[in-house]
Amino acid sequence: MTDFATTRGLFKLPEGIIYLDGNSLGPLPRGVERRLLDTVNAEWGDRLIRAWNEADWMTMPRRIGDRIGRLIGAPTGSVVMGDTLSVKVYQALASALELNPERRVVLTDSGNFPSDIYMAEGLLASLQRDYELSIVAPEDVGAAIDETVAVLLLTEVDYRTGRRHDMPALIHKAHAAGALVVWDLAHSAGALPVDVTGADTDFAIGCTYKYLNGGPGSPAFIYVAPRFADQARPALSGWMGHEAPFAFDLSYRPGAGIERMRVGTPPILALAALDAALDVWEGVDMAAIRTASLDLAELFIAEVESRCPDLVLASPRDGTRRGSQVSFRHPDGYAVMQALIARGVIGDFRAPDILRFGLTPLYIDKRDIIGAVDVLVDVIDRRLWDSPEYTTKGLVT
Numbered sequence: 001m002t003d004f005a006t007t008r009g010l011f012k013l014p015e016g017i018i019y020l021d022g023n024s025l026g027p028l029p030r031g032v033e034r035r036l037l038d039t040v041n042a043e044w045g046d047r048l049i050r051a052w053n054e055a056d057w058m059t060m061p062r063r064i065g066d067r068i069g070r071l072i073g074a075p076t077g078s079v080v081m082g083d084t085l086s087v088k089v090y091q092a093l094a095s096a097l098e099l100n101p102e103r104r105v106v107l108t109d110s111g112n113f114p115s116d117i118y119m120a121e122g123l124l125a126s127l128q129r130d131y132e133l134s135i136v137a138p139e140d141v142g143a144a145i146d147e148t149v150a151v152l153l154l155t156e157v158d159y160r161t162g163r164r165h166d167m168p169a170l171i172h173k174a175h176a177a178g179a180l181v182v183w184d185l186a187h188s189a190g191a192l193p194v195d196v197t198g199a200d201t202d203f204a205i206g207c208t209y210k211y212l213n214g215g216p217g218s219p220a221f222i223y224v225a226p227r228f229a230d231q232a233r234p235a236l237s238g239w240m241g242h243e244a245p246f247a248f249d250l251s252y253r254p255g256a257g258i259e260r261m262r263v264g265t266p267p268i269l270a271l272a273a274l275d276a277a278l279d280v281w282e283g284v285d286m287a288a289i290r291t292a293s294l295d296l297a298e299l300f301i302a303e304v305e306s307r308c309p310d311l312v313l314a315s316p317r318d319g320t321r322r323g324s325q326v327s328f329r330h331p332d333g334y335a336v337m338q339a340l341i342a343r344g345v346i347g348d349f350r351a352p353d354i355l356r357f358g359l360t361p362l363y364i365d366k367r368d369i370i371g372a373v374d375v376l377v378d379v380i381d382r383r384l385w386d387s388p389e390y391t392t393k394g395l396v397t
C-alpha cells in the first residue's frame, strides 16, 4: 500500500502554497539538492574528467532509462534518456517512417501538443517525399486509421482537457491497418499506469519534468519496442549513439539496440537530479496513484460544480477517459488563474479559456483540494480576478 503521507514528506513544498501544476513542472524532491551537491563536488569537482568512468556518467542515460521503463511497462534496456521531448518526437517519427516506407500519411489529432505537430511538419518537409500530415479531431482518430497511414503519432493525454485516448485499442487498430505508432507519454508517465509492452506500442517518448519531477528541462526518454531496436535507423546519428564513440570512425554505425537513440554528450547534472527525483517512486504502486488521483478529481469536480457554477468542466466526466488533471473553462480564465496564483493556489492557464489543475497524489491530498476550491470560490464570487494586475500576460503562462 502506498502511503501518500510519506511521499508528500519527500517533497520540498513552499509554505502556504497549494500546488496544482505538477503536470507542468513537478515540485522539488528533497533528495535532489544533496545529490546535485555530491555530483558537482565529489564527481565533477574532485574527479574531473575521470568521472565519466569512475562515477559511471557514461551509462546514466541507460540506467535512468531503465528506472523510467519500470514506470511505463518497458523491459530493461529498451528506454534511454536524452535531449528534450520535441527532439524525441523527431527521432521516433523519423525511425518509424523508415520502417514503413511505402506509406505517406502521418496521422495525428488536433489535441496533440503543438510542438509534436511542429516537429512532424519540420521532419516531413525535410524528407521531401510528399508526406502528408493529417490532423483530425481526437474523437475521429479511430475512424481515420486506414491503409494509407504510415505512422499514428498521438499523445495519450490531452494537455488542455486531460482527455485520454484508448491507447491499446488505437494501437490495435493501427497495427491491423499496417501502420506503426508513436505515443507521447508526456502527461502519462508518473500520472497513471502505462504498459507500453502490453499495449504493444512501437515507439514511446515522454518528458520527465512533469509528473516525474525531474526539474526544469530535465532530459526526455525514448522507448523503442525490442522488435525494432536493432532495426530502427537513428535520424539524429550523433556520436553517442555510435557503436563505438571513442573509435572516432569517419562513418556512422548505429550502436546496439536503444543505445543508438542517444545523440550527444548526456547532461550529467540534469540526469543526476532526475535520478534522485525518481527515488520518490520506489515502492509506489501506479494503480494506487491512479485510484487516489481519480478520487481527488471526483472531489474537485463536485466541489467546483456545486460552488462555482461559472466554471464549465472541460475534461471528460468519466474518470477512465481522463488523465491526472482537471480543466475548467472560464471566459476570463487567464485573469482568474492569476488571481488564484496570487493567493497561493498554483495551476495554469492554456489558451483560449482553460484553467488547468494537475492532481498529483504524491503530494496533494483532499484537504488541498478543498482549500483550493475555497480560494477559487472567493476569487469568483467577489470578482477578485477583475483587476488590471491579473490581465498582463507573462512570457510563460
Ligand SMILES: *Cc1c(COP(=O)(O)O)cnc(C)c1O
Pocket (backbone or CB within 6 Å): 084, 085, 086, 087, 112, 113, 115, 116, 155, 159, 184, 186, 187, 207, 220
Ligand atoms: C510538455 C510537452 C512537450 C514539451 O516538449 P519539450 O521539448 O520538452 O519542451 C511536448 N509534447 C507534449 C505532448 C507535451 O506535453
